[in-house]
Amino acid sequence: MKPITDFARQLDSNISLDEDLTVRKKNRYFLLNENLKRLASKDFFHAGICLGKEIDGVFFPSFNLLAMIADKRANKVIVDEKTEWLFICGRDVFKRGIIRVIGSMKKGSYTLILNSYSECLGFGQALSDLHEAKEGAVVNNILDIGDFLRREKSSVKTRS
Amino acid sequence: MMSGREFFISRYQELGWKYEDVELKQAIRINSMNAEKASLLKRLESRGIKLEKIPFLEDGYWVCKSEFSVGATSEYLLGLYSIQEAAAQIPATLFTGLKDKTVLDACAAPGGKTVQLADLMKNTGAIIALDIEKRRLTALSNQLERCRVENTITYNLDARQVSRLDIKFDRILLDVPCSGNFATDKDWFKRRTITDVGRNAKLQREILTRATRVLKDDGEIVYSTCSLEPEENEFNIDWAVKNLNVQVEEVRCHGEKAPTSIFGKHLKGSIKNCRRIWPGRTQGFFVCKLKKVCA
Structure with missing residues (x-):
């Protein structure tokens, strides 16, 4: 998911997300695990970890994503x-x-x-x-x- | 007239409780997944927040003194604790073995109990959280983000339509919409009539019915309301036991054993396993645990 990895790069960090478990829902991005992916149907409102949202091409991170990056070099x-x-x-x-x-x-x-x-x-x-x-x-x-x-x-x- | 202060107070008296004015203390619950208890208590103490352990809860504390809102500290905003009324902290703790389970939170927003379930599950398994109002799901999402909950899927869905999801659940929390109580609403006696109570009781039975259909054999339902009215509590559970293939389990928690004889009606003996909490140190509350009997 390019907007997320690009954002991490701006913080001089690197984040790798499992593409199969990263879901874009309208303008929001979510990271699921295998279990949640199995259970989630298409019309969910929120699932797993919200990573952020994109508005007019600009990515806005969630606090969960920031915390994930904070655990890494950044x-x-x-x-x-x-x-x-x-x-x-x-x-x-x-x-x-x-x-x-x-x-x-x-x-x-x-x-x-x-x-x-x-x-x-x-x-x-x-x-x-x-x-x-x-x-x-x-x-x-x-x-x-x-x-x-x-x-x-x-x-x-x-x-x- | 089937409404008004005198009408409801006389009903409570008939149930064995003498009305008294109550002033509720604000309560918090430590999110043990995100915070080490002793160190968080120290941090809050250093901010001048005085807390008192709630004797009947593992992670609950009453706020005795604080110079500022406990909903505006960085510890709160970091999800280290949540603001949750003391009695409302009870239902989620009544389930057995939540880890790795598939759990339904049928009427979830604004999400205090969903976060508590995730905390008790240590973010394992899955919580499916529903709410009928989309606007309230946004508040729920904010709670999930603030408290770093990772195991939840939310849907804008009426609990009565849960079978659409085609999932069988190990545990179901039914913190159903109810008439509320006077301890948390100063205009309660003016606003509520017995017609409201009847309407809510009907909705609650519908939710109970649909929930039992998606519950696995041996699965558990925790049913709770913040209503003091027997129609929404003991009568509904008595009806569920007689019609829905569930039994009332014994629970160990704060509260009185529920009465089995109310307004001339004799209920199943197992109704005594339900807990009725009269307003006092907490708001008014009712809670019980049901188990699905194997077919």
Whole structure:
């Protein structure tokens, strides 16, 4: 599944998925196992692990996919507790909140954002070379787990 | 008139419970698949969240104090725990041997119990989760993603049409649509009439009927409602035992033994194996386990 492997590559990572078990359903991608594949009929809504969705040709990863990539070699920025909180509120990552940088961190490269427990909080794009930047916002927040709350809010709005 | 506060309260009194106002405590359940219990408790404590172990649940805790919403911590958003009312945590724990089984969650959204089943199954086997409302399936998908559930297939399907899937299940959770109870809805007495109760009871019987048809011999059904009305609980189970080739199994869980004589009706003796939970430390609830008798 090219959009998924291409996305992983942007994080300087490599992910190999069993093509037989990766299913595209409308604009969403799912990873099944043999058992689920045997049981799933065509009209499922969700199955196995949702990997992400494609909108207008752009791939948006799920948090499950990000966690899968986080288990592998990839660009990673580990942040402190205060920055963790700000990041899940949608803010960018500031240089002073970074505990550790793993992998290539040139301006424009994509990176996972992890907390001090190595749990994946989302991903972003380096605004400057992380090794050289002295201060200020260094990673632009693209997606963070606070999105779960935003989804709830938007679904409440839609209902009311 | 067959509605209103006095009408329902007098029914509860007839069932042996004296009405009292209740204030529910928020509860959480640790997703043991994603979190090591001791370390998570420490993390939450360091955030100033005070928890109290729920004595009748393995992974359940009441939230005694928190400066902010427990639904907005990174631990919650990472799926390390879920917010789930205490009584609602009981049904999934009543199944035996869930690992590697094929399980139906017939009325699944918003997915608290589906996630709990996946946790108890350690993401093995398969859960088929249904809901009649597509909008609610989106909420369910979000829960599955947040809690890293990998073994579930969801369908936008009425539970009464489950046979369309052509699957036989080892275990079935029927947390059926019900009239609810006053502990979780302050306007409950104003909104509900005995006609609603009757309508829900009918729907619940239909779901029970269809579910038993797709249950394997010796398979288990856990039936639960958050209704206090016998029509949706003891009467339905008594009817199921008499008509659907199932028996009520003994369960060990929080709650009182269900009565077998209600409003002048005498029910099967095995109905006492069901559990009725009056509002107090939890919301009102009813739960029982049924086993399909081999043909």
